[in-house]
Amino acid sequence: MDSSRVHRIDRTGAAGKNGPNDEAGSEVRVPVDDEILLTGKCLLELLRDNLCPGYVRDRDSILLTAPWEEEDYRVGVYLYDIQDYSLAVAATTDMGGNMLRFPPKVVELSYMLFCNEKHRFGGLQRERLQGILNEMIRTLHDNPTLIREDGEKVGISFLCESVEFKIRLWGSFNQPLQPALYLRAAPVPVASARTRKVNRVKERNYGLERM
Numbered sequence: 001m002d003s004s005r006v007h008r009i010d011r012t013g014a015a016g017k018n019g020p021n022d023e024a025g026s027e028v029r030v031p032v033d034d035e036i037l038l039t040g041k042c043l044l045e046l047l048r049d050n051l052c053p054g055y056v057r058d059r060d061s062i063l064l065t066a067p068w069e070e071e072d073y074r075v076g077v078y079l080y081d082i083q084d085y086s087l088a089v090a091a092t093t094d095m096g097g098n099m100l101r102f103p104p105k106v107v108e109l110s111y112m113l114f115c116n117e118k119h120r121f122g123g124l125q126r127e128r129l130q131g132i133l134n135e136m137i138r139t140l141h142d143n144p145t146l147i148r149e150d151g152e153k154v155g156i157s158f159l160c161e162s163v164e165f166k167i168r169l170w171g172s173f174n175q176p177l178q179p180a181l182y183l184r185a186a187p188v189p190v191a192s193a194r195t196r197k198v199n200r201v202k203e204r205n206y207g208l209e210r211m
Contacts, residue, residue, distance in 0.1 A: 035190050036082070039109060039154055040064050042146045043185065044077055047113070050139040051075065055132050067114060067173045074119050075132065080169065081110035085187045102194040108186030110159065112169075117178060129179070136181055146185065156185050 041064070048059045056062055061074040069076075085108040113136055115129045146154040159182040161169075170177045 033150055033191065035152070035188055036079070036107075036109065038148045038150060038152070039146065039185055039188055040077065040079060040111075042148045042154070043111065043156070043183075046143055046146065047075065047077070047136065047139065050143075051132065051135055055135050067112075067170070067175055072119065073116050075136075076112075076114050076116060078112045078114070079109055080112050083108050083110070087187070099195050099197060102192035102196070104189035104191045106187045106189045108184055109188055111183040111185065112180050113183060114178065114180035133179060133181065140181070140183065152189070154185050154188055156183055158182065159184050 044064055048062050052059045056074050063073045065076045066078050085106040115132055144156055161182045167177050
């Protein structure tokens with residue numbers, strides 16, 4: 001993957017950075033990554049690496065997109081839900097020196113992977129669609145861990161959504177229900193941009209000698 005494409009947002013604030021609040025307990029804003037976007041891109045690249053060119057000719061035909069989009073693509077990856085990941089216990093991060101980063105917010109991401117049935121696949125379309133879905137299942141089963149560009153590991157697993165839920169979800173797109181894969185990616189820690197200065201306890205040797 002091309003690390004130059006990682007989207008970073010600099011949310012550094014003025015308060016606490018070489019300013020009047022630069023003392024113990026003061027907060028500093030630091031640059032952070034787009035962890036959700038990084039996770040989606042990593043999933044996208046995994047599918048491209050395994051589906052192209054055998055099942056989908058062009059890598060650009062597998063996109064982060066929504067079912068209602070009119071783009072020319074064959075396979076879509078759609079993030080349809082974000083929830084709190086309550087199994088994870090987040091803690092502060094030691095950034096070295098006198099700085100601690102506030103705990104991250106850990107979430108789980110729900111993705112829907114689907115074929116664009118509006119696209120003309122050629123040949124027997126239903127057989128082609130089922131072949132692509134079959135290979136996506138194999139790829140996700142064989143690769144249960146995503147390793148993002150920033151080195152973070154995110155587990156992926158299949159979701160067992162009810163038919164009623166799927167009908168309501170597709171109905172919200174004004175589209176009939178169609179075969180798709182439902183996937184969970186977790187845990188995804190969203191790093192805090194807040195840090196604070198702390199006073200470190202330092203060991204001192206006063207050089208006392210025994211009499």
